[in-house]
Amino acid sequence: MSSAASLLVTPYDRKVRLDSFPASDIELAVVIPTLNERDNIVPLVAALDAALANINAELIFVDDWSTDGTPEVIAELARQRSDIRLLRRCGRRGLASAAIEGMLSTTAPVVALIDADMQHDEGILPEMVAAVSSGKLDVAIGSRYHSSGSCGTWSQKRLKTSRFATVLAQAAIGSDVEDPLSGFFVMRQDLIVDVAPRLKGQGFKILMDILSSAPRRLRVAEFPYVFRTRVAGRSKLSPGVAVSYLRLLVAAGLRRLLSVRLISFSIVGSIGLIVNLALLRLLLPSLGFAAAQAVAVAVAIGSNFLLNNAITYRDCRLRGWRLFTGALSFYGICGMGAFANVGVGSVVFWSDHRWWLAGAAGALVGTGWNFLVSSIFTWRRPLASAVS
Ligand code: GDD
Ligand code: MN
Numbered sequence: 187m188s189s190a191a192s193l194l195v196t197p198y199d200r201k202v203r204l205d206s207f208p209a210s211d212i213e214l215a216v217v218i219p220t221l222n223e224r225d226n227i228v229p230l231v232a233a234l235d236a237a238l239a240n241i242n243a244e245l246i247f248v249d250d251w252s253t254d255g256t257p258e259v260i261a262e263l264a265r266q267r268s269d270i271r272l273l274r275r276c277g278r279r280g281l282a283s284a285a286i287e288g289m290l291s292t293t294a295p296v297v298a299l300i301d302a303d304m305q306h307d308e309g310i311l312p313e314m315v316a317a318v319s320s321g322k323l324d325v326a327i328g329s330r331y332h333s334s335g336s337c338g339t340w341s342q343k344r345l346k347t348s349r350f351a352t353v354l355a356q357a358a359i360g361s362d363v364e365d366p367l368s369g370f371f372v373m374r375q376d377l378i379v380d381v382a383p384r385l386k387g388q389g390f391k392i393l394m395d396i397l398s399s400a401p402r403r404l405r406v407a408e409f410p411y412v413f414r415t416r417v418a419g420r421s422k423l424s425p426g427v428a429v430s431y432l433r434l435l436v437a438a439g440l441r442r443l444l445s446v447r448l449i450s451f452s453i454v455g456s457i458g459l460i461v462n463l464a465l466l467r468l469l470l471p472s473l474g475f476a477a478a479q480a481v482a483v484a485v486a487i488g489s490n491f492l493l494n495n496a497i498t499y500r501d502c503r504l505r506g507w508r509l510f511t512g513a514l515s516f517y518g519i520c521g522m523g524a525f526a527n528v529g530v531g532s533v534v535f536w537s538d539h540r541w542w543l544a545g546a547a548g549a550l551v552g553t554g555w556n557f558l559v560s561s562i563f564t565w566r567r568p569l570a571s572a573v574s
Contacts, residue, residue, distance in 0.1 A: 212269075214243040214315055215375070216298045217288030219281050222254040223302040225418035230302055231263060231270070237308040241315060247302070248273045248288040250280070281369065281422070282395065283387040289378045295319070298372040299392070300328075303419055306370040307411035314372040314409050324377055324404040327363060327393065328370030328411050335365070335410030347428065354435050355391070359398035364408055366394045377404075389431055390423065450498040451557050454490055462486035484517075491516040491564075499565040515564045520556050527552030 192205035216234060220227070227247075234245060249257045249272065257274055264270040273291055275284065289297045296318050300306045306328055314326035329335045331352065337345055348367070355366045371393055377400070384399040385392075397404065465482035473481065491513050495503055504512040531548025538544060561567045 210293065212242055212244050212292075212294045213319065214238070214241050214296045214298060214372075215289070215292035215294035216243055216245050216300060216311075217285055217292075218245060218247050218300055218302045219284035219288065220247055220249045220252060220256050220260070220302045221279075221281075221422055222252045222256060223419050224252070224254045224256045224259055226303050227256065227259045227263070229418075230304055230308075233304065233308050234300075234311075237311050241312065244269045244271060244292065244294065246271045246273060246288045246292060248275065248284040250275050250278060250284060280388060281390050282385075282392040285369075285392050286378065286382055286385055286387050289375065290382060292375065295375055296372060297375045297378060300370055303416050303421075305414045305416055307414065310409050310411050311372065317407065318372050318374060322405070323407055324400075325371055325373040325393075325396070325406040327365060327368050327406060327408045329363075329365040329368060329408035330411070330413050331364040332408035333410040334412075335408075336412050338413045339415050340413070351428070351431060351435075354432070355394050358435055359394055361394075361397055363397065363406060366397060367391060368393050370411070390427060391431060447498055447561070448557060451494060452553065454493045454498060455553060455556075457493065458486040458490040461489050487517055487520045488513065490520075494560075495565075499561075499567075502565050502567065504565065512564045516560055519560045519563065522559075523552040523556040526555050 192203070194202040194204055196202055216238070218230070231245065234243075247257075247260045247270070249260065251257075251274065257272060260270070260272045264272050271291075273288060275287070285299050289299070296315055298311060298315065300308060300311075310328060314328065317323045317326045330337050331349075337348065340348070352365065352367055356362065359366065367390070369390065369392065373396070378396070380401060381396055381399045385395045387395070397406070462482045462485075465485055466478050469478035469481055472478075494516075495509070495512065527548040529548075530551040531544045534547045535541065535544035
């Protein structure tokens, strides 16, 4: 019978037998989202078998209720091979969420995501898995745009659209990964567990979501491959999916733009206005308007700088010498902002004559300038995340 060592003692003094079961020695789980891919399943499994001959892997298909017989083909294989599993999702759709749920459904230390339609080159998986298993990388990305990678036989039009979407994605998440929209990558399983609650899980942009939601800077590298032409079945990446992706991206970008930072910056700006007016009132009797206002503005800009440094940009706070150079640049930028404010205000006033409209337009442009430019030059936020 079982010895003490082969028992797992659970709360309430219940014991789970461990001895008569082989321990799991699965090194890799390959997650394969499928939607109507019947004719691709068998060729894909054969290709993965060949590529992963030296890796102890399980294949997890995540099917969103395909109606072409896909889950039946997978189930048939799964009955004959214990390393193949089928997760059927009912009443739900989406490549990203299917990928996330597949990756969460395993306890293998490393997970791979690959399309079912053979467009991703499974031949580079061993190299990617080795880089992640060895602890060198958090994520190994199969890349169409890195080094010798390419999109294969894509038309110029599709190539241009994809490049455009890629540049937008890079800007939106402030990343220099060359193929942030890749649907082909290998990563540590504990990482997906870490980030899963933060993922949006919508559409096709799973990797981008993971990269931008990670709690720490990830060690990533790209592995070039040539995107193959689809032989069987049809792509689900319709123009509709592409348009909704772009819409999402613009919305995400705008949301970031109008983010917590801008709100914080604006509140600090309002405090600056109060400081300015209070000082002006205090100094007016002794200094006269021009001198009193000059002192008041200088103090208000200085206090705005310190408040923004302490609150708005607390995650990248300037200290020591950089606090000094930062203050100088902030004064310079706000000076130019004031010029822009007066300039734009005057132009509006000449053409419209409503003083409050002209004043507001000037203030808006001036504040926008101060916010964006100081974010980039004073606090050295990269343009894309200037606003994150
Ligand atoms: N479960 C599930 N649910 N799977 C889906 C869904 C869905 O709603 N939509 C698509 N899939 C599966 C497809 O069956 C296929 O296995 C894979 O996801 C990719 O779908 P395709 O329609 O073939 O996409 P693609 O070839 O245009 O784009 C792919 O490659 C790009 C480059 O790596 C995707 O992986 C993109 O995310 C990726 O950018
Ligand atoms: Mn495809």
